[in-house]
Amino acid sequence: MLITRDPIVVEPLLAETAGPARGGTCLFLGTVRDAPDDHGVTEIEYSGYEAMIEAEFAGMLAEARERWPDARASARHRLGPVPLGEASVAIVVAAPHRDEAFVACRYLIEAVKARLPIWKKEQRRDGSSVWVTPADRT
Amino acid sequence: MARAHHGYHRELTRVTEARTLGRVQLRFFARYAELVGCTDAVVPISLPATVADVVRWARALPGGEALPERPLAAVNLRHARLDTPVHDGDEIALLPPLAGG
Numbered sequence: 699m700l701i702t703r704d705p706i707v708v709e710p711l712l713a714e715t716a717g718p719a720r721g722g723t724c725l726f727l728g729t730v731r732d733a734p735d736d737h738g739v740t741e742i743e744y745s746g747y748e749a750m751i752e753a754e755f756a757g758m759l760a761e762a763r764e765r766w767p768d769a770r771a772s773a774r775h776r777l778g779p780v781p782l783g784e785a786s787v788a789i790v791v792a793a794p795h796r797d798e799a800f801v802a803c804r805y806l807i808e809a810v811k812a813r814l815p816i817w818k819k820e821q822r823r824d825g826s827s828v829w830v831t832p833a834d835r836t
Numbered sequence: 837m838a839r840a841h842h843g844y845h846r847e848l849t850r851v852t853e854a855r856t857l858g859r860v861q862l863r864f865f866a867r868y869a870e871l872v873g874c875t876d877a878v879v880p881i882s883l884p885a886t887v888a889d890v891v892r893w894a895r896a897l898p899g900g901e902a903l904p905e906r907p908l909a910a911v912n913l914r915h916a917r918l919d920t921p922v923h924d925g926d927e928i929a930l931l932p933p934l935a936g937g
Contacts, residue, residue, distance in 0.1 A: 744936075745865065747929055787937050807937060811934070813934070814934065815865065815931050815934060815936075816935060830935050831935060832934065
């Protein structure tokens with residue numbers, strides 16, 4: 699299950715991927731950040747096409763499993779309002795060695811951004827809100 | 837003789853297809869839902885049809901003219917091109933530029 703509406707807790711992800719043969723674990727966290735020189739962000743409201751997110755993510759995990767069969771991956775993506783400084787996405791990959799863990803983790807976060815039907819609306823300090831497009835933020 | 841027989845069936849098939857009506861579920865998200873003022877619609881459509889036909893229907897809605905001509909789309913939870921065929925009962929989604937992470 700990828701989607702959560704609660705704050706992301708990473709310990710369960712670490713537990714889901716841990717194993718005696720896996721000596722390297724990579725954790726990626728994406729957090730809501732401010733843009734003080736631009737307009738100021740107080741929170742981001744995430745929304746998504748939930749059934750497709752889960753289906754697409756299952757496919758991404760299967761692809762990762764095929765490419766890195768000895769690695770194990772787990773992730774969460776938060777939907778709903780996420781305040782400044784809190785994580786919107788977490789990805790954990792554990793593998794026998796660090797190279798695989800880093801590469802597979804990078805693969806998954808890039809796939810999350812490129813393929814999952816998720817959208818974000820910035821809540822700005824002046825009270826306005828704006829849909830964020832990939833050209834605006836990466 | 838065999839050739840004429842084949843041609844007869846081809847014509848029948850074409851006529852039958854032209855008269856087939858189907859319905860697809862159309863879903864809008866995020867900014868696109870705001871543009872058209874709804875999240876779901878049932879689209880009556882002449883089959884055979886493609887995602888592009890559904891997009892044309894959506895762009896004819898009030899507010900739909902602001903939708904792009906070639907949006908990202910999904911059919912039954914999978915990313916789909918505009919020339920992907922749609923079938924009766926399919927769920928089609930028009931996806932604004934993805935911004936996860």
